[in-house]
Amino acid sequence: MSSSTEAYEQAFGALRASGGTGWLPALRREAMDRFSALGFPTTRNEDWHFTSVTPIAEKVFKIAPTRTGPATLSPADITALVIGDPDWHRLVFVNGRFEASLSAFAGLPAEVRVTTLAEALKESPEFVAEHLGKLASGEGQTFTAFNTAFAQDGVVIHVPGGEVVEAPVHIVHIADSHAAGVGIHPRLLVVVEPLAQITIVESYACAGPMSGGYLTNAVAEIEIGNGARVDHYKIQRESTDAFHVGTTQVRQGRDSMYHSFSYAAGAAISRTNVYTQLAGENAEARLNGLYLIDGAQHADHQTFVEHLAPACASRELYKGILDGGSHGVFNGKVYVDPIAQKTDGKQTNHALLLSDHARIDTKPQLEIFADDVKCTHGATVGRLDEGALFYMKSRGLGAENARALLTYAFAAEVLETIEVDALREGLEALAFARFTQSELR
């Protein structure tokens, strides 16, 4: 056991001292043991081959403090910090703690439950017990076990059969100046019953000047019933000296649809895991993402699509734009079980290196055990297309201008897959400003 896991063991003891007995303390204890036993992954671990978490492993992140004074942020501040519509159902967490005064989610259909994890544990412990830690068991996954052991709050969403939630549920995580040296472990549990639909947006942002990094280690578990649909957007714009690890574990029923979009532009080191199991016939997963990094940033994306039932489809498009001395990693895996005949899987990832010092490591994998399948993956790494650059220049655009526009266009192709207008427009504007130093339209 390393010194940091020992320190966490102590912190766990203090945090859970009054834990008592029951399923929750047991779940946490088990997670803590697993976390200690696994330790932080090294680059010898195949899943972490290109990402060193030493800067995370050698620190001991403190438990998030409870706010004592009055809230320093107003609802208007939140609106300014995140992309989205203030009219959406909004749950705001500051440094991992729920802020009721900044949140508003009253207008939901009566049958639909959206609450904090703490609230849900009081109101309907059986429901939480039945689902929490089931999909994200943390087996072999240090960070998931870490979250389960230390998670203090989060969100629980339950959409009963046939309910359609129109406006997105926006879960906002803000780190402010009190976050320095803190470990935040948000948890999200989503259960969507057959034929129901919901859109969830998770935003991670920071407010004000930061002194010293913090760690966000988020875990989401999403169960999607037969014929149900979940659209899930994750917008990660953490402070550039923060660390962000986020794991989403999904299980899909028959005819269901899971659409995920991951945007990552923040954090010194970020790791985004999107894992989905296509467990019922004819289910579909669409996993898209865009990461924009610069300086010494490191962004790692891992996707894992398990085709466990026949006739499912998966579509993946990930793009990265890397500048400065940044380092990108993409590892996409598609697994096709022997029974998953008629699988249709397509995975694409493209990276654009804007600087000579940027680096990308990609590993797209196919593991196929069924014969009647159609699976492809394509990966490219390169710079802007010289032909397109020339074409634009021949139309009178300056070289810099042409370059900027093409870079934006590279990003726009994947941003177009965002189906929530406010989000798409917001991110397009952000990307446009970033590459052209001017405003969109």
Place this chain on the structure above:
Amino acid sequence: MSSSIESLVNKEYQYGFVTDVESDTIAPGLTEDTVRLISSKKDEPEWLLEWRLKAFRRWQAMTEPHWSNLKYEPIDYQAQRYYSAPKSITPLQSLDQVDPELLRAYDKLGISLSEQKHLAGVAVDAIFDSVSVGTTMKAELSKYGVVFCSFTEAVHNHPELIKKYLGSVVPYSDNFFAALNSAVFSDGSFCYVPKGVRCPIELSTYFRINAANTGQFERTLIVADEGAYVSYLEGCTAPKRDTHQLHAAVVELVALDNATVKYSTVQNWYAGDKDGVGGIYNFVTKRGKAHTNSKISWTQVETGSAITWKYPSVILQGDNSTGEFYSVAVVNNMQQADTGTKMIHIGKNTKSTIISKGISAGKGQNSYRGRVKMLPKASGSRNYTQCDSMLIGNQCGAHTFPYIEVANNSSTTEHEASTSKIGEDQIFYCKQRGLSAEHAISLIVSGFCREVFKELPMEFALEAQQLLGITLEGSVG
């Protein structure tokens, strides 16, 4: 339809016979003494023995790698025999002194070693268990200054070349199996093509494992000096036996400035029976170093072996150098293959192409594993990778594990992969034109492999055709 696919892929192994020769075989086990014994049997100079011993010590400190997608019973290295040679062979003998029984064995394999009858345009080095039986067309080749002989002979006649290049591409410390090979290798082929010479004929080595419970550990070293060209072929077979046999080879290629080395393999070791009993465990390290403006091209057709662990690679050291890898790997029954390549781009404007075709049938598991690495200084470099898998039947598997690592922004890499089965629709279309199901399948398979087969020299293309039971006409050339 499925029965026709089965009969196509379940062809009887034709080379499973055993040749009855009296052999000098050493006791099982591997210690420093084993290494010394092998070295002394070959009457080797001290420096080579030292090299072997260093390798052996290194090997002892290493553990067998298990990162591949292969599953097999643990190998007991102390239960293997590391040397076996027909008694009738004396070191450095000439071809007309060879035991007729051995010549007959090669005739049966379709390779004639007698000077009158051998294939025109191909020189053959025949390796039988641990030693070379002989090399054809040596005199013809020496006219061009081309050296082509057994490794043992090269150690005696060209020590300066061996000293300079042995281990220069694959150091003995490279990996577990390379270290093992470096300690106990018994023979192999050596080729040197001098400056500016285009080797006029194909060179080839034919590897035959005959003795039971004996591993084969050969080493091949090919050096093409500046501006030289050589095309080299390698074939392998072994008797049917119900125990697994170990084969751990090392191949090193050196292409100096402006040189070209083309290396083709048709690997048809015994694959074991349909329940996975017997068959060769094939752990091979193959690598080439390409200097400025040079080109190294690997082509392989892998159909045999119970287990294949093999990644012919190119270190693109010099500016403007080119690396190629063309592969067809077929697994059937219980066979497993984990094969692919590494292209390490170091020089500027280096180029690599990877075309990999995997066919899985029965309960076979086929993995493509590749690494394309563009180092910071390899500006303006390019890679194109295509790896396609075809599945026949529903108990097999296809896996791709490509690693793409790019550390400069003027290089481009492109990777495409697909997996599919022979489409019912394709078969029906062919049948509607009057073709039988068997004919349709062989046609579709040969079309699938076309890009690789067209890289094979004619003699080998024919052998590959026979092996896969497919017609290449119309798909080759």
Place this chain on the structure above:
Amino acid sequence: MLKIENLHATAGDKEILKGISLTVNSGEVHAIMGPNGSGKSTLAQIIAGHPGYVVTSGSVTYEGKDLLAMAAEERAQAGVFLAFQYPIEIPGVTNAYFFRSAYNEVRKANGMEELDPIEFLDFMDKKLKLVEMDEAMLHRSVNAGFSGGEKKRNEILQMAVLEPKLAILDETDSGLDIDALRVVAGGVNALRTRENATIVVTHYQRLLNYIVPDFVHVLAHGRIVKSGGKELAVELEARGYDWVMEAA
């Protein structure tokens, strides 16, 4: 030549053909028209022997033999040719090799000598001219990367090579521009004799200006709901299918 009686067929658990009867004699051209999804391709594929359909009742007799009892390749060897609505791609196999294999199989089945590659290329020369295709076409993989129009022409080229007795053209005209249409129709007409017969499946009367049918049939919901002469096609083009279906 071909006699279809009360043919019923299903795919999966769906009944697609619900009692089709049709007689085609040597020298005749029959056109089959009908709305999308009415079963035209299904009928064509069943005649060719596609394994994806199950004939639940009825019979198909071809030259006095039970066609349904023959394997797909036997039917082809006996002179049944289907130009696919969606021609299949076979990557890596050249047209030249594919055509020759097919041609020789058909010859062999009919007790004729096989042609060697040189003789075959000679023979192909004339056929290429017929459909105005370039020789380079022969060295490309079967349909792989072909445009829609090229694929259709390639089908007619194969028909020209195999010289079938009964040719079924499934929407060979869709995706062709007017010049290509003329070429394809010219090819079909050139191959017409008093001994062979053609079934043309199409949505457009336009094609029938070039390949003039003796009979026009309307297929709807798995049945032939109306038959007539070539004027029926003109009427269908002007008035659509609804009136026929209502009348039926």
